[in-house]
Amino acid sequence: MSTLIKNIIRFILLILVQVYVLDRVHIHFMVTPYIYFLFILWMPFKLGRTAQMLIAFVLGFTLDSFRHNPGFHAAACVLISYLRPFLINILIPQEGADSNYEEPSPKSMGGFMPYLLYAGVLTFVHHAWLFFLEALQFGNFWYFIIKTLLSTAISLLLIIIVELIFSRKQQFRTNTV
Amino acid sequence: MRNIFLFIRRFFNFIVLLILQVFSIYLIVHYNTFHNAVFSGVMNEVTGKVNTEYNKVDYYFQLKKTNQQLVKDNERLRNQLKENFESPDTATKIISDSIPYDTMGNLRKWMYLSAKVVSNSVTAQNNFIVLGRGTAQQLKKDEGVIDPNNGVVGIITDVSENFAVVMSLLHKDSKISAKLKNGGDAGQVIWDGKDPNRLSLTDIRKSAKIARGDTVYTSGFTTTFPYGLMIGTIDEIIPDKSTNNYLIKLKSTANFYNLQYVYAIENYQKDEITRLLKNANNKTNN
Numbered sequence: 303m304s305t306l307i308k309n310i311i312r313f314i315l316l317i318l319v320q321v322y323v324l325d326r327v328h329i330h331f332m333v334t335p336y337i338y339f340l341f342i343l344w345m346p347f348k349l350g351r352t353a354q355m356l357i358a359f360v361l362g363f364t365l366d367s368f369r370h371n372p373g374f375h376a377a378a379c380v381l382i383s384y385l386r387p388f389l390i391n392i393l394i395p396q397e398g399a400d401s402n403y404e405e406p407s408p409k410s411m412g413g414f415m416p417y418l419l420y421a422g423v424l425t426f427v428h429h430a431w432l433f434f435l436e437a438l439q440f441g442n443f444w445y446f447i448i449k450t451l452l453s454t455a456i457s458l459l460l461i462i463i464v465e466l467i468f469s470r471k472q473q474f475r476t477n478t479v
Numbered sequence: 480m481r482n483i484f485l486f487i488r489r490f491f492n493f494i495v496l497l498i499l500q501v502f503s504i505y506l507i508v509h510y511n512t513f514h515n516a517v518f519s520g521v522m523n524e525v526t527g528k529v530n531t532e533y534n535k536v537d538y539y540f541q542l543k544k545t546n547q548q549l550v551k552d553n554e555r556l557r558n559q560l561k562e563n564f565e566s567p568d569t570a571t572k573i574i575s576d577s578i579p580y581d582t583m584g585n586l587r588k589w590m591y592l593s594a595k596v597v598s599n600s601v602t603a604q605n606n607f608i609v610l611g612r613g614t615a616q617q618l619k620k621d622e623g624v625i626d627p628n629n630g631v632v633g634i635i636t637d638v639s640e641n642f643a644v645v646m647s648l649l650h651k652d653s654k655i656s657a658k659l660k661n662g663g664d665a666g667q668v669i670w671d672g673k674d675p676n677r678l679s680l681t682d683i684r685k686s687a688k689i690a691r692g693d694t695v696y697t698s699g700f701t702t703t704f705p706y707g708l709m710i711g712t713i714d715e716i717i718p719d720k721s722t723n724n725y726l727i728k729l730k731s732t733a734n735f736y737n738l739q740y741v742y743a744i745e746n747y748q749k750d751e752i753t754r755l756l757k758n759a760n761n762k763t764n765n
Contacts, residue, residue, distance in 0.1 A: 322533050325600060325602055325603070326600075326602065327602070328601065328602040328675075331673055331674045331675065332673075334602045334603075351492045352491065352492060352495050355492070355495050355496060355499060356495075356499075359499050359503075362503075366506075367522040367525075367526050368526050368529075368530075368598075369600065369603055369605075369607065370526075370607040370609075370637075370644055371510070371603065371605050371607070372503075372506040372507070372510065373503040373504060373505075373506035373507035373510075374503075374507060376499070376503045376506070377499075377500055377503035377504060377507075380496060380499040380500060380503065381496070381500065384492065384493075384496040435504070435507060436604045439604065439605075439651050439672075442672070445673070
């Protein structure tokens with residue numbers, strides 16, 4: 303399957319799962335798990351940085367339109383897609399892994415720990431920025447901190463489960479690129 | 480000049496980030512203007528259609544609860560039928576009809592329009608409900624919405640051709656004028672953004688006599704809701720130390736978790752009242 307079609311299907315599926323399954327979860331009236339931004343985490347390595355940010359904006363905006371509340375998720379998505387290349391540069395171990403593999407995964411990042419760190423940092427930043435923008439309206443500082451930490455933990459757990467269930471086969475391409 | 484171009488090229492991604500962030504925050508802050516311009520048309524219809532498809536499945540699983548609510552509602556209405564009341568003298572004839580005048584020449588003020596809930600949320604900080612009824616089916620902006628058991632649900636903020644978006648009570652901008660059943664003190668119902676089905680009642684003086692379990696009604700001061708629709712019952716009373724008011728927590732009458740059918744309330748006299756108020760404002764300003 304071509305990368306484009308694969309990503310379009312992924313986009314639609316993740317948005318639907320987020321809107322119709324996860325948005326209905328509300329643990330202790332506080333924590334809502336997020337998984338739709340896995341689309342950003344899984345975007346191909348070779349995509350241009352500006353394109354990444356624009357696609358991330360579209361993703362966030364789509365979710366926002368389902369919630370009739372434009373801006374919040376779009377802002378968070380754009381921020382993590384901006385930070386993503388820096389993190390990949392720091393965390394990726396072997397020379398040229400980002401041209402040998404198509405997209406970030408435990409295999410292409412060289413182990414589960416670097417990948418977990420990569421997902422963890424981006425999840426935290428996404429949640430922090432999203433809830434910070436929401437907290438500006440309601441203004442409750444401690445609630446915001448606890449909500450961010452708990453939501454990050456739950457979302458990260460979900461990401462690990464998804465990663466274990468749907469293990470993506472990463473082809474090692476020849477390093478002629 | 481060359482330096483400027485170099486600067487832009489070097490920090491191009493960062494500038495894109497800034498532009499997109501500023502645009503997002505603009506959307507958050509200027510929510511209403513943008514909402515009217517773009518959302519009413521395209522996004523509303525698109526997300527509305529997807530939501531309708533989903534609701535077909537979701538609705539099936541909630542049939543039992545919906546049925547119970549409707550039976551309760553029917554029972555209440557049946558008890559109001561004129562056959563249940565016997566009057567010794569039948570000089571006046573009661574005609575129940577939906578024409579705007581009754582036999583006494585009174586003008587109909589409120590009209591209830593039923594609508595199906597297509598999508599609903601309680602988990603966000605700003606919650607919206609989407610109804611599968613729009614301008615083509617006589618819904619208008621700024622109408623009040625109640626559930627089958629007469630509990631206030633929210634206010635319609637936006638209507639497209641076939642869908643309407645309701646700002647539920649669980650929204651930071653939601654403010655409903657309310658009244659205590661005992662004593663009649665008026666206040667405002669808002670939401671603190673945490674626990675669904677728990678609202679806050681503000682502006683009640685400490686001299687008011689209140690007790691746990693008291694009913695809170697709509698005040699009828701606004702053009703959106705008639706007098707006497709239930710908003711909730713008092714659950715917790717916290718004396719606010721810094722002001723002369725109580726902070727009251729309400730348990731909402733409407734259960735926001737399982738809304739399936741609601742009623743929108745149209746006010747036939749709304750234009751008249753708003754026109755009067757506008758005139759009064761103009762006069763005082765000049």
